[in-house]
Amino acid sequence: TAAMLEGTGLAPVHAKHPNRVFDVAIAEQHGVTFAAGLATEGFRPIAAIYSTFLQRGFDSVVHDVVVQGLPVIIAMDRAGFVGDDGKTHQGFIDISYLRCLPGMVVAAPKDETELRDLLYTAVQHLDGPFAIRYPRGAGTGAATDVAMKAIPIGKGEILREGADITLAGFGAPVAECLKAADILEEAGIQATVVNARYAKPLDEALFVELARKTGGIITAEENVRSGGFGDAVLEALSDHGLAASVLDTITMPDAIVDHGPQKTMRQIHQLDAAGIAARAKAALEAKPKRISGAKSASA
Known part of the structure; x- marks a missing residue:
């Protein structure tokens, strides 16, 4: 992530797995390229970045991830209406600029359980990048004490x-x-x-x-x-x-x-x-x- 450990909810994960969570600071483009490099070595990297700030890393998404066909997972927090963070933080164009990229999967869950299942699906997807967008805020209250399952790609x-x-x-x-x-x-x-x-x-x-x-x-x-x-x-x-x-x-x-x-x-x-x-x-x-x-x- 790029200076968003707290905002993306990764702080507890970092505390438990400090060698598996990297904060590259305010350098979204570098963060995406770093994830691409990890993918070339067989890792399953997840780049957790706010929707609005992924725009700063778009060039790296295109050239270092999409062109290379690398299985990088992009987790876009704060997609859609963001609340009181300000107009600069509205996540209002990510579907548009990602959907046009060849080989990119663009997904969005209906609730927190499906978000978990989409992440589970993305980790198993090795044929290219996989982007998941989700909103700021609490979940809907959906049950999470169930086994994770893969969701067929391209199926509503x-x-x-x-x-x-x-x-x-x-x-x-x-x-x-x-x-x-x-x-x-x-x-x-x-x-x-x-x-x-x-x-x-x-x-x-x-x-x-x-x-x-x-x-x-x-x-x-x-x-x-x-x-x-x-x-x-x-x-x-x-x-x-x-x-x-x-x-x-x-x-x-x-x-x-x-x-x-x-x-x-x-x-x-x-x-x-x-x-x-x-x-x-x-x-x-x-x-x-x-x-x-x-x-x-x-x-």
Whole structure:
């Protein structure tokens, strides 16, 4: 890590394993290249860096990791809305600048248990770099006293099924999508909820199936729209002539987001349950012929 032992939660690990945790100080580019060097010698390095500061190491990610095809794991803390650390710390573009890199896996867990499982998966992945983004703050309370398991790369999961619309979350917004589905159900709208897990490689087959089975797809992510998870879904469905099935992509704005509590920022930018539900209702009302439950939704 690069001067982020405390912030990334590595201080206890460093205390227990001082010879396996290295703080390279405020030198993110060097930290990434250091991890690449370890990978050439057969180690399984994890570069734990805040999303915003990984931008400083991007050149090393490209030339020293991606071009070399090295299995470096990038753990991006503080992805998405960061809270009161300030506008410079918002993790708002990492999906975009990593998804374009050849061979890069880009993943995000729905909760702390899945974060552990994705790290477990990444350690076993030897075919190139593996990036995992996760938000600042406490977990959701998911059980962690279960055995770790590998998650198939490029495979999402359906958490709830409904015929009228699909809510697809990437990372932290998955929990809000589940709550939004409850709100929609009260309005007579049945929503499928998807935990995408991977923005690259995307579970293309799953999204093609849902585009054909449900009334449309809404994506939710804490990243800007350009090049993000929603764009990945649009690109994949466009290849199948199904781009119109993406009714809305809910993202961070095309602006520098000011600092403030995460809850407040999610409310402002409609990435909380109420906002996602409202956007879903509006999308369905705009395209009533595309859903089976249009009349009940209008009512």
